Amino acid sequence: MTSQTQTSPTVAAPVDGKPEYVLQISGLRTQFGTIDGTVKAVDGVSFEIKRGQTLGVVGESGCGKSVTAMSVMRLIERPGEIVAGSAKLNGTDLLSLSDKEMEATRGDRMAMIFQEPMTSLNPVFTCGDQITEALTLHMDMGRGEARRRAVEMLAKVGIPEPEQRAKQYPHELSGGMRQRVMIAMALSTEPELLIADEPTTALDVTIQAQILELMKELREQNDMAIMLITHDLGVVAEMADEVVVMYGGKVVERADAITIYERPHHAYTKGLLASIPKLGERRRRLDVIKGVVPNPLNLPAGCMFKRRCPVAMPVCDSMPPMRQLEGNHISRCWLEPDGSAPAVGAEATPEQAAAAAEEISIEPLVLPDPVQSDDKEPAS
DSSP states (O other), rough: OOOOOOOOOOOOBBBBOOOOOEEEEEEEEEEHHHHHHHEEEEEEEEEEEETTTTEEOOTTTSHHHHHHHHHHOOOOOOEEEEEEEEETTTTTEGGOHHHHHHHHOOOTTEEOOOSSSSHOOTTSHHHHHHHHHHHHOOOOOHHHHHHHHHHHHHHTTTTTSSSHTTTTOGGGHHHHHHHOOOOOOOOTOOOOOEEEESSSTTTTHHHHHHHHHHHHHHHHHTHEEEEESSSSSHHHHHHOOOEEEETTTTTEEEHHHHHHSOOSSSSSHHHHHHTOTTOOOOSSSSOOOOOOOTTTTSSSOOOOOTTTTTTOGGGGGGOOOEEEETTEEEEEEEEEETOOOOSOOOOOOOOHHHHHSSOOOOOOOOOOOOOOOSSOOOOO
């Protein structure tokens, strides 16, 4: 099959009056200004998630997974800045909404399970009150009904004595308990899109299985889309329909979960999968990817993985474009679709170099001016 440069996703036809894609990210770029220079934490990321689908986002720490999620939620703070691209929720560009409109959208149509529950929960309110507040704001429930729903959700995520736990403050609970409170809060409003950033990291395996089963159940019941960020490739195999592999702020490979596990193309994806211990296999040492993620202030020219890649070639000095291999399988690598290397000493053709450089051509993003609430004093 002849490889070709990936094109931007087209808007799918509505299904039952709703767009097929709950989330469409196109050319998203988020950067942080520092004293030493600009960090391109998310550099031209594009993908989409269908209704009722789970997309797994994997990669080492520092590859841009969490920053991508925070950009979609519009929670990037200075010195961070979203400088280009779009993130559409059911056709509405989240990056064009005012702050007030975005506040109404977060927690209602979209929700996020954060990686650090202690810094995400308010320490001066009880856990039950925090879930109750989300329900009264976004689900049009009375206080009593919302309180009952909060206790019910705490029970669903495996918290013992949920009525008692609802009266406790975050610091009175263990890390795993706080994580489950965050999950209960995110799932209680039945969002159209759930972004889960390492949702089961602090949980033991039995509770992890229970949480994943609950997420599956709610996904099927509400036709919810899930963006699952995790280091656990076992969780991805269990939950994800499609997988996005990120490295250095870019998507380097994407395909359905079966293809990623059975026929990975990019050397980085192969390295991640090779590092997983296998049942029944005896070996003295696990495989590892040599080296570390490159310094974002000193990224190498061309392919960012070339310094760690076991099959690096001269052509890797030029940035490879995203190429379609088969079906929905795309990869940012110069290797041929069958995994073979180009001719020795191969260099990128002018057309290939242009495709890589112009893969995403988007006007700089201009965010709306903040909306000053009437009930708040102007900032001094």
